[in-house]
Amino acid sequence: MSDVVFSGVDKVYGDVRALNQLDLTIEEGELLVCVGSSGCGKSTLLRLIAGLEQPSAGDIAIGGQSVNGVPPQQRNVAMVFQDYALYPHMTVRENLEFPLKMHGLDRPEIDRRVQRAAEQVHMEELLERLPKQLSGGQRQRAAMGRALVRKPAVFLLDEPLSNLDAKLRVNVRAEIAELQAELGTTMAYVTHDQVEAMTLGRRVAVFHQGRLEQVADPQTLYRKPANVFVAGFIGNPPMNLLPAQPSGEGEFLVGEQRVRCGGSPELLRRTATLGVRPEQLCLCRSDSEPGLAGQVDNIEHLGHETLLYVRLGHDPAALAVARLQGMQPFVKGERVRLAFEQQNLHFFDADGKAIFNP
Ligand SMILES: Nc1ncnc2c1ncn2[C@@H]1O[C@H](COP(=O)(O)OP(=O)(O)OP(=O)(O)O)[C@@H](O)[C@H]1O
Ligand SMILES: [Mg+2]
Numbered sequence: 001m002s003d004v005v006f007s008g009v010d011k012v013y014g015d016v017r018a019l020n021q022l023d024l025t026i027e028e029g030e031l032l033v034c035v036g037s038s039g040c041g042k043s044t045l046l047r048l049i050a051g052l053e054q055p056s057a058g059d060i061a062i063g064g065q066s067v068n069g070v071p072p073q074q075r076n077v078a079m080v081f082q083d084y085a086l087y088p089h090m091t092v093r094e095n096l097e098f099p100l101k102m103h104g105l106d107r108p109e110i111d112r113r114v115q116r117a118a119e120q121v122h123m124e125e126l127l128e129r130l131p132k133q134l135s136g137g138q139r140q141r142a143a144m145g146r147a148l149v150r151k152p153a154v155f156l157l158d159e160p161l162s163n164l165d166a167k168l169r170v171n172v173r174a175e176i177a178e179l180q181a182e183l184g185t186t187m188a189y190v191t192h193d194q195v196e197a198m199t200l201g202r203r204v205a206v207f208h209q210g211r212l213e214q215v216a217d218p219q220t221l222y223r224k225p226a227n228v229f230v231a232g233f234i235g236n237p238p239m240n241l242l243p244a245q246p247s248g249e250g251e252f253l254v255g256e257q258r259v260r261c262g263g264s265p266e267l268l269r270r271t272a273t274l275g276v277r278p279e280q281l282c283l284c285r286s287d288s289e290p291g292l293a294g295q296v297d298n299i300e301h302l303g304h305e306t307l308l309y310v311r312l313g314h315d316p317a318a319l320a321v322a323r324l325q326g327m328q329p330f331v332k333g334e335r336v337r338l339a340f341e342q343q344n345l346h347f348f349d350a351d352g353k354a355i356f357n358p
Helices: 042-050 092-102 107-120 136-148 166-183 194-200 218-223 228-233 265-270
Strands: 004-013 016-026 031-035 057-062 077-080 154-158 186-191 203-208 211-216 240-246 251-254 257-260 273-276 292-301 305-311 319-325 335-339 346-348 354-356
Touching: 004 042, 016 042, 016 211, 031 042, 031 166, 031 194, 042 057, 042 077, 042 154, 042 186, 077 136, 092 107, 092 136, 107 136, 107 166, 136 154, 136 166, 154 166, 166 194, 186 194, 194 203, 194 218, 203 218, 203 228, 211 218, 211 228, 228 240, 228 273, 228 346, 240 319, 257 292, 265 354, 292 319, 305 335
Parallel strands: 031 186, 031 203, 077 154, 154 186
Antiparallel strands: 004 016, 004 057, 203 211, 240 251, 240 273, 251 257, 273 346, 292 305, 292 335, 305 319, 346 354
């Protein structure tokens, strides 16, 4: 058993609350991706699992055993750090051997494990090189190899691809997912990149300011965000979050536009924010079609699509972006109306919590 369970965990540094009342389970053998912007507590989460930090409150269990107070070397957890930190004066082979020598393994066992790990990360040909003689991606794989030789029960990766260029990142990401599936090792993978999280994770945990905002599979995060934070984090561009004032008669005022609400009076009363994905907005085909009226604020031509930013009123928050197919001939200041389908609207209350997802 090597699941990791956080129960009511807080981590406080002085007056910074890096993790706040965290309840989260990383299931045995799963690849859980933790995502959030800088400073939200991702590295802290991994450091707590590795035993490099102790929780300020709450309990962490690995494989059913509480590990509070258990030192890192007794946890059978391996971590690849944000800046993969290979020993620069040692060859790849020596880097891989190092943790095994520390554990006092005998020579045949060391050789066997190094060989196996080198095969797993496709580094067999590069074992005699120094880190400076490797590309970024190869260095990254060497760092993973060094973590793997220990046959950890739990494998922690802290933004392992941040030093790689975009193309290599895609390749190494796929390799990591394959390796994890092959090894079946419990893995927590940290990134600040929501695209990486969505493509890599079967389950993704979204963090914000030390809080776990939602943990779910990528489709659920996209289709049923639990709150405005997740709605505004997932997707590129993310969901439009527009201030909505109930204005009686089953209607909202969004910007200066009245929008009919198909929902219950209760929904109407509690809604403070209306959410709609940019890909679910299009141009109104006729004047009679209900839509969000406004002025073009900016246009981004991406070739295959155009992002059209439309100001809906005086409130600075009332700016909607529509994702339109192909090249669209608009000019700044032009008046347009954006159509949507009632069934694609999300509603959030004044605390930002989703009260209705389609
Ligand atoms: N040793 C420490 N002492 C004081 N504050 C700390 C310490 N370590 C982390 N923090 C603070 O705790 C918060 C969470 O830090 P953490 O390193 O977990 O963020 P992160 O999500 O990994 O960010 P990044 O994406 O930039 O790596 C931050 O506000 C950080 O400044
Ligand atoms: Mg970090």
